[in-house]
Amino acid sequence: MKDLFFKAMDNAREGITISDATRPDNPLIYVNKGFMIMTGYTFEESVGKNCRYLQGAETAPEQVELIRSAISKREPVQLELINYKKNGETFWNYFSLTPITNDEGIITNFIGIQEDITAKKQQSLLQEQLNRTKLIAQATIRGQEEERAEIGRELHDNINQMVATISLYMDIAVKKEAQRMDMIDRTKALTRQIIEETRKFSKALVGPAFEQVSFKAALREMVASIQIAISSKIIIIDECLDEPRLSKNQKLVLFRIVQEQLNNILKYAKAGQVVIHASSGESGIDLSIKDDGVGFDTEAYRQGIGLRNMSNRLEVENGSLKIVSSPGKGCELVVWIPLEVQPAEMSTRMLIQAK
Numbered sequence: 201m202k203d204l205f206f207k208a209m210d211n212a213r214e215g216i217t218i219s220d221a222t223r224p225d226n227p228l229i230y231v232n233k234g235f236m237i238m239t240g241y242t243f244e245e246s247v248g249k250n251c252r253y254l255q256g257a258e259t260a261p262e263q264v265e266l267i268r269s270a271i272s273k274r275e276p277v278q279l280e281l282i283n284y285k286k287n288g289e290t291f292w293n294y295f296s297l298t299p300i301t302n303d304e305g306i307i308t309n310f311i312g313i314q315e316d317i318t319a320k321k322q323q324s325l326l327q328e329q330l331n332r333t334k335l336i337a338q339a340t341i342r343g344q345e346e347e348r349a350e351i352g353r354e355l356h357d358n359i360n361q362m363v364a365t366i367s368l369y370m371d372i373a374v375k376k377e378a379q380r381m382d383m384i385d386r387t388k389a390l391t392r393q394i395i396e397e398t399r400k401f402s403k404a405l406v407g408p409a410f411e412q413v414s415f416k417a418a419l420r421e422m423v424a425s426i427q428i429a430i431s432s433k434i435i436i437i438d439e440c441l442d443e444p445r446l447s448k449n450q451k452l453v454l455f456r457i458v459q460e461q462l463n464n465i466l467k468y469a470k471a472g473q474v475v476i477h478a479s480s481g482e483s484g485i486d487l488s489i490k491d492d493g494v495g496f497d498t499e500a501y502r503q504g505i506g507l508r509n510m511s512n513r514l515e516v517e518n519g520s521l522k523i524v525s526s527p528g529k530g531c532e533l534v535v536w537i538p539l540e541v542q543p544a545e546m547s548t549r550m551l552i553q554a555k
Contacts, residue, residue: 209232211232211233212234213234214234214314214315215231215235215238215312215315216231216232216235216312216313216314217230217232217235217246217251217312217314218230219251219309219310220308221300221307226271227247227249227250228246228247228248228251229247229309231246231247234314238285238291240285240286241253241286245286252264254284254293255283255284256282256283256284256290258282258290259282260282263279263280264281267279271310274307275299276296276297276299277297278294279294280293280294280295280317280321281293283314292318292320292321293315294315294317295312296313297310297312298310298312298313358397359397362390362393362397365390366387366391369384369387369390370387408421410451415441415446415451415454415455416438416441416443419436419438419476422459422462423476431472432465432471432473432491433473434474434476435473435474435476437475437476437477438479440479441479441480441485445480445539450539453513453517453537454478454485456509457487457489457510457533458476458487458489460507460510461533462474464507465531469491470494472493473491474489475489475491476489477489477490483539484519484537485535485539486536488532488535489532490530490532490533492530493530493531494527494530495525495527495528495531496526496527496531497526498524507523514537517537517538519536519538520535521533521534521535522534
C-alpha cells in the first residue's frame with residue numbers, strides 16, 4: 201500500500217513536495233515528477249533546499265510573508281504567487297502547504313502541492329483588460345454624447361440667438377427704409393461676432409496642432425484668450441516641464457484637462473487667482489491646477505461631464521486624478537501621467553536624429 205501511495209504521488213500531474221520541519225530552514229526531502237516537469241529542476245537540485253529558490257523579482261513579498269507566517273504558526277495556507285522555473289521563465293503557482301504531525305501531535309513535515317495556473321491566470325487577466333477596455337469605451341461614448349448635448353446647448357443659447365437677431369434686423373431693413381442702413385450695419389457687426397464666436401468654438405473643439413506648435417505655447421495662448429475676458433489672474437509655472445519627453449497624445453490630454461478645469465473654475469469657483477503647475481519627474485508628468493475660490497465638499501460632490509471626461513482620458517493613459525478641496529478653501533486638481541519617453545530612450549532618439 202505504501203509503494204502504491206508513493207507511486208500515485210510520483211505520477212500526479214501537480215507538483216508535490218515534502219519538507220522536513222524538524223531540520224533548520226525546513227529543507228525539501230521529496231519532490232515528485234510533476235514538480236520536476238513544472239519547474240525544470242531535478243530531484244537532486246531540489247532536495248536539501250528550502251523551496252524559496254523558486255522565488256524571484258516578481259514574486260509578491262506579501263505572499264511570501266503569508267507562507268512564512270503559516271510555517272511559523274504551523275498552519276495550512278493556500279495562495280497564488282509568481283514562481284520561477286530553472287530557465288528563468290515565470291509561472292503562476294497555485295500553492296497549498298499543509299503541516300503533517302506524528303503520533304505525538306508534533307509537526308514533522310510540510311506537504312506542498314503546486315499547480316501551474318498560468319494559462320488560467322492569463323485568461324483571467326485578459327478578460328479583466330477586455331472588461332476595462334469596454335468600460336472605458338462606454339464611458340467615452342457617454343462622455344461624447346454629453347459633450348454633443350453641451351455643444352447643442354451652446355449653439356442654441358449663443359449662436360442661434362444671434363442668428364435670430366440678424367433675421368429680425370433684416371426684416372426691419374426690408375420694411376423700414378429709414379432704419380435700413382442702421383439695420384445693415386448692425387447685421388454686419390453681429391455677423392462678424394458670429395464668425396469670431398464660431399472660430400473660437402471650432403478651435404476649442406479641434407485643439408492645437410502639436411506638430412506645428414509646442415504644448416507650452418498652446419497653453420499660453422489658451423490662457424491669454426481666457427484672461428482677456430475675466431478678472432481672475434492665471435499663473436503658469438512650467439519651467440520644469442521637459443516637453444521633448446511628451447508624446448503628442450499626452451500633450452493633448454494635458455491641454456484638454458487644463459481647458460476643462462479652467463472652464464469649471466470660471467463657471468463655479470469665483471476665484472481671484474489660478475495657478476497651473478506642470479513638471480516632469482523621472483517616470484511621469486505632474487500637473488496641478490489650483491484656485492483660491494469658494495471650494496466645495498468633495499464627499500458630497502457629484503462628478504459632472506467635465507470631470508468624467510478628464511478621468512476617461514487619464515484612464516487610457518494609465519494616469520491618475522485627485523481633487524483636493526473644502527468649502528471656502530479653494531480647489532486643487534492633481535494629475536499624474538506616466539511618461540512614454542524615458543530619458544535613456546530620449547537620448548538614443550536624439551543621437552539617431554543627430555546622425
